Amino acid sequence: MKLIVMGLGQCGGRIADRFAWLNKRAKVVRGLNVIADIFAINTDIADLSGLSNIKADCKHRIVVGGRKTGGHGVGKISELGAEIAREDGDKIIDAVRSAEQFPETDAFLLIAGAAGGTGSGAIGVLTRFLKDRYVGKPIYNIIVLPFRQEETSEARTIYNTAICLKSVYLVADAIVLIDNQRYIRKDYSIAENLARINARVVEPFYNLLCAGEETKPKYIGSKMLDAGDIIQTLAGWTAIGVGKSLIRRRKFPLKDKTHFKDKMTETNKGVHAMDRALSELSLTCDPKNARRALYLLSAPAGEMNMDVMKELGDNLRAIAPNALIRSGDYPRQKRAVDVSVILSDFSALGKVTNYFTKAIDLIAVIKARQGLHYANREVEEIFNDIPVLL
Ligand SMILES: Nc1nc2c(ncn2[C@@H]2O[C@H](COP(=O)(O)OP(=O)(O)OP(=O)(O)O)[C@@H](O)[C@H]2O)c(=O)[nH]1
Ligand SMILES: [Mg+2]
Structure with a gap:
């Protein structure tokens, strides 16, 4: 199976970088090519510079929203991430259109961390853009869920995650969920943990992608x-x-x-x-x-x-x-x-329902402060109040 991989934001970019490494391994060890092309898209120039396997030209490492963010990220405001993706969508589609081996691509894979701003806000928007344009090619997402400590220390974490999950569910053909917390090791530093997690996120794809590309x-x-x-x-x-x-x-x-x-x-x-x-x-x-x-x-x-x-x-x-x-x-x-x-x-996933429930509670508190009362409203009705970024 051959994919076009797009990493959005820091988390998405780093995991996409690991996919680029995986493809190098497939080429060297097995003589197979499982990735048609790989892109990293970010509002943060420094994050893009930190990658090592994705080609370094501006068609593969794409800076978006330069005017709005000055190249320093959107600071967890996912609404801004979505807006930038809408504005700069054509630039990204242009790069994808000139992807090497585009005709042989079986599917797109877009990757982002749900709790951040750039990736979390952009992934639903770009998935929809691609879906409208390339009818018939499946668009998959990998969504990385935050560490527990991020959830308890910042309300925005839950809110961003819920919005992101609701948005991608409406547009992506499938969403592979990665729970950072499940991979954490206490005896490692944060940087070591992230690198190890990224390696483990990508590993299951190695044989799955290679198997169908064999010809011998x-x-x-x-x-x-x-x-x-x-x-x-x-x-x-x-x-x-x-x-x-x-x-x-x-x-x-x-x-x-x-x-x-x-x-x-x-x-x-x-x-x-x-x-x-x-x-x-x-x-x-x-x-x-x-x-x-x-x-x-x-x-x-x-x-x-x-x-x-x-x-x-x-x-x-x-x-x-x-x-x-x-x-x-x-x-x-x-x-x-x-x-x-x-x-x-x-058919049901406790982890996802939990994010929605917590986000609904947060929204209810905010609305109550604005003088709106939710006392007699159904949960489903309040669920509709979780915004969608598309
Ligand atoms: N597994 C994994 N998670 C990461 C990595 N980098 C960040 N995260 C997680 O992703 C979330 C933050 O998203 P980022 O990708 O940093 O945010 P962003 O899309 O760059 O958006 P802004 O920085 O707000 O512009 C947090 O939950 C982090 O724990 C990574 O390399 N691997
Ligand atoms: Mg960032």
Whole structure:
């Protein structure tokens, strides 16, 4: 599968930069190209300078809103981020239009942090721009949710996040949610944490994107996973994860390749990798609410067989009983069994509902100060008062 990736704001730009690194890795290690082109868009010039893998020309690192912000960001005012995206949208679309390999692109992927200003405000607007222009190409979003400490220290965090989530839900084909708090490690500095989180956000995409771009028969699985499978799986709120089991070489290999001991370990390794992928999903969620799911088993060809695939399918069916499950195998991985999992099209998601409820409370307080009373109004009616930035 081939993507055009666009990182908005600091958070989006840095994760997009990691996607650029991922593509370099795919080219060097596997001779594959999974990203058609990558852009970073920001109101902050310093943030754009800090990137390392995205091309440094002005068509790939795009400064927007220069006149309004003087190149220093929008200071968490997402309404301003949205306004700038509306004004400078054509400049961005122009860059996208001249993207390398545009015709081979399967989908767009836009990335932003929900709690900031530039990315949070711009992502809904740009998603809609692209949607109107490129009918038929899916537009996906990755939305990064704030750390808990950001939520408790600044009311604007919750407000921006709720507005951003409501806006993107109305326009994006699917939204992959990343909860920063789930990845945090107490013994690391903030910068180390962010770099590690970004690496882990991008990792599940490696095999998922590569699998469908293979052309050599020996790397094509018995059930190849291509762009179509991923596009059919992604819808609405989505969580993603990857898990690995390392393969240790036996000192004294068993002569009989069909020996039950080896058969057992193959299946165990697969299931173990899937369990890890599920426990490391990008978001706390109840898999029972997922209506679509997908798993990809990547392993050396010798480690794959129908039993492992069946066991993985049964395992996922037990965890996500209401999901339509798609799957694939990819015989390319070396020295590890790797399982990528997508859970998508959630019918309910506590984390998202929580942001909306808290934002509604905040709005009620603000309106009360203005002399407006919400006492007898339905929650749904107040929900309509959460602004939309499109
Ligand atoms: N995972 C991850 N989160 C980040 C990163 N940088 C910032 N964030 C999170 O993103 C949110 C802030 O968004 P930013 O991207 O910094 O804001 P912005 O879009 O640049 O907007 P302004 O700076 O207000 O103009 C916070 O919740 C941060 O924790 C990053 O590199 N990785
Ligand atoms: Mg910024």
